[in-house]
Amino acid sequence: MTPRLDDLVPATLRRRWAADGTCPDLDLYALFRTRRLADPDRVAVIDAAGEVTYAELDRLARSAAAGLRGLGVCEGDVVGVQLPNGRDAVVADLALAALGAVALPFPAGRGVAEAASLLGRSGARAVVAAVEYRGSAHARELVAAAGDLPGLRVVIAAGPQEPPPGSVDWGQVLSADGGAFVPARPDPDGAARILVSSGSESEPKMVAYSHNALAGGRGNFMATLLPGGGTPRCLFLVPLASAFGSNGTAVTLARHGGTLVLLEHFSPRAALAAIREHRPTHVLAVPTMIRMMLDQPDAGPAPSMTALVLGGAELDAATAAEAGTAFGCPVINLYGSADGVNCHSGFRPASAGDGGPGVVVGLPDPRVAEIRIAAPPDGERFGEIIARGPMTPMCYVGAPELNRRYRTGDGWVRTGDLGVIDADGRLRLMGRLKHVVIRGGANISPAEVERALADHPGVREVVCLGVPDQVMGERLAACVVPRPGHTPDLPGLSAHLLRRGVERGKHPERLLLVRQVPLTPAGKPDRDALRALLLGGRRETP
Template identity: 65%
Template sequence: MTFSPHDLLPAELRRSWVADGTCPGLDLYSLFRARQIADLHHTAVLDAKGKLCYTALDRKVRCLATGLRDLGVREGDVVGVQLPDNRNAVIADLALAALGAVALPFPAGRGPLEAESLLRRAEAVAVIAAIEYRGSHHAADLHALSPGLPALRDVVAVGPGTAPEGTTAWSDLMRADAGDFVPARPDPDSAARILVSSGSEAEPKMIAYSHNALAGGRGNFLASLIPDGKPPRCLFLVPLASAFGSNGTAVTLARHGGTLVLLDHFSPEAALAAMREHEPTHVLGVPTAVRMMLERPAAESEPLPPPTALVLGGAPLDETTALAAAEVFGCPVVNLYGSADGVNCHTGLGGTVPPTSASGVVAGRPDPRVAEIRIAAPVTHEHLPDGQIGEIVSRGPMTPLCYVAAPDLDALYRTPDGWVRTGDLGYLDADGVLHVVGRLKDIVIRGGANISPAEVERELRSHPQVRDVVCVGVPDPLMGERLAACVVARGPGVPTLDILGEHLTARGLERRKHPERLLVVESVPLTPAGKPDRAALKERLAESPRQAQHGVPGAHRTP
């Protein structure tokens, strides 16, 4: 079933970016083939199985593409992919690009209800899934859903293990004779991938990206962090199936001819071991993952091979984490502000740690070769002058085509001339640097007063007894909502709400913004996409109200 999303950007803008060289004007598989031909035996993937060079990877890609073609997958078809981070995920990405199909990756570990929603709304004709991953049986679960998904014809089961009855074994497809395979040549401005974002909607948002937006816009982002122009070696601490992870196959390999260093599952020990063994030039992850790594003794023993950059995004970065990471990893720490919806800005390699301001770590200076950023009035979309706080809006070479099967989201998050409404509040200073100060939606409303969880988290992370913290709003019959701090303690002592409140007062945070509930956790739970799982923390607060309010001295405050 051909997927033909409409482009909300003016066509002349897209054409101008190809004409001036900002975007390559080639599809992802053609770009990858050019890299393969230029350096036949350069290492493309390093995973638990070892090294895989570009030529061996291309051979596997063509076999899978032939097998999928024989199943009936055609140019423009949407195919779901739910695989852990290893070579198979990369092979699937490139095989779908070679067919001109549209990849719909979502991280391994996400449940069947969310998968059903994605596959149904995208009208996916097939899905490639792991037989078993950390106790989940994705292939069997997705096959069980197929009767309710009229467009879904095939479930491809990826081992190890035996393919469930009714599914097609990946190993069978990989034995296909690719001798007569001829790659498709899709329009570079047509859809190549659907990014998935949890957002605040009832169902995950799906955003369609073109070949040019990925290899061009997102490719230019990574290019700005490669000072010597040599192919990068990127260690991804986030799933390739996440929005952040879309900088993997399409950008690191197809655009830059680099190497992907992949972990089937993130753990701080595995990440540190990969840094020592493979010496990546770039490490990409979320601040929570890096804070976990900083707590491991291995990070403080013999020095790690310093990367070119540690790129942190997906959640706000605080100054304390940035300083500690720069010291331990011995490289510049880059703060990346971005989202699946189509915004990107970062602080670059100009300093060891990102600059800060009264609003915390700055987002950086926007790059028009990636995404131009403006500040607009939230209701009228009127362009606001420098220094004035408004909604951050973005438009540029990495801007997506549209939301998938969601005209209501197009109307809500895109302006008539194609700008992406981020829902974030910020301002541009006189030097053109972007400062993010909060979110239009991500606020806790206590008795009619707005509290930014990000602001409170930023200040709490500077407390010596706090290793990590996530603040969430919890329902309250009197005040509507109260702010809860979910804290990972540093050292043997456990902070109390009184101790944290005194710290926040000393930092200049007014009393109404102080947390009124405290939950001490061993670690911050992460979503399959690698971000702090705020929903899980809210559930724990709801399930253990007595513990959260009274289990720690001073853990409950009255209005």
């Protein structure tokens, strides 16, 4: 049974944002359809199979919608989507929007236990999954798991391989006649998509977003990155099925009429080749991907772009400057999450030598999300960052305890992060409360230590995390990608931290040297994989 998806933002605010034009007040398929009618021959998607125009994409989406309706998918149903980046993922997005169903995308590569948890807790009625992705047989595994998911009616298998027994072929769904299909007209303030957030919970959080929150709030974020109101041509190196990837179909296509350039799987060489061949205006990635691209021996100058847009983690100033030079464009580091917060520096970098506290994030944009600082607890200098605005999600899915913990009675989102608004109105991030290492009763912010180590001459990238310890409870470990020709060690890192004014009690006590930081299927640093290497006694990759 699908859980109730109540909107915790007051309806009067939602209607005000629609009335004043902040949100388009159209469902996602209707918004996409206006783009298709205005410019049917414009290229909508570029993937490994070639180009797809808006007219061709619409035809595929309508056929898929008709085929899904024939399988019993109805308005309001939740449908899982576990597909790699490519046209099929975009078609599924648009088809579900046309049906008035609620899409639940999650990245290809995630294991069946997590997939089954998401599908079960959301009450999903169907799932579209890859037959095979990089050694994982997602469709076959989900068919096997379906017996424990009483709400799941059908597993649809996509890909060139033979679909497993018990599934329905995606090709069969696409073969339906979409000519007579009549799209639903769902409430623009109703649920359109469930974003999956890794967060800090034992299971991934699911966050329901409306059509207006995606195309309006998140669409307004993208609009701030389009100088002169141009049309975006976005290379997505992050999965479309991630929270960051929700800026794909709903925002780049439906809201802004742009083009998606998609790679099924990230590699630094393939990403650089795509930039040179397809000349995107924007590249959406995580900092680790950019570091890997910069370290390619044949990286060379790239065609100039409007912006590199990075999320998921902070990018140190030295690497940002290097990337700006290499790619000939501003580097925009986004502070945001699926939970409903968004702020970035825009095209103006922070002032050199800024002596203020924390990290300058940027000026909050009320057309995206208004940001405030809650009153700090006794004895604390900084308060919790809270946000509410057009992009604020409706609610957590199937988790009333998370709604009680992270949402206020009038719809504000508690981020769990510490910050301050400075005299210039800029948000400064002081620390992420969800990632705290407790060593002998003392709290250590890994983000603070990462920032201090980022400008060490031998460090290309660093991720700090806690590892269990029988004496101290936890100890801080630094996982470091060295710069070429350097081999950092703990004494050298500690000396650097002392010069940066970081007290000795916050210094790392374990060091892991790696050639590259492993990424989760969503494209973020895989802290669990790094912790497993540390707990396994591994000190350095071969």
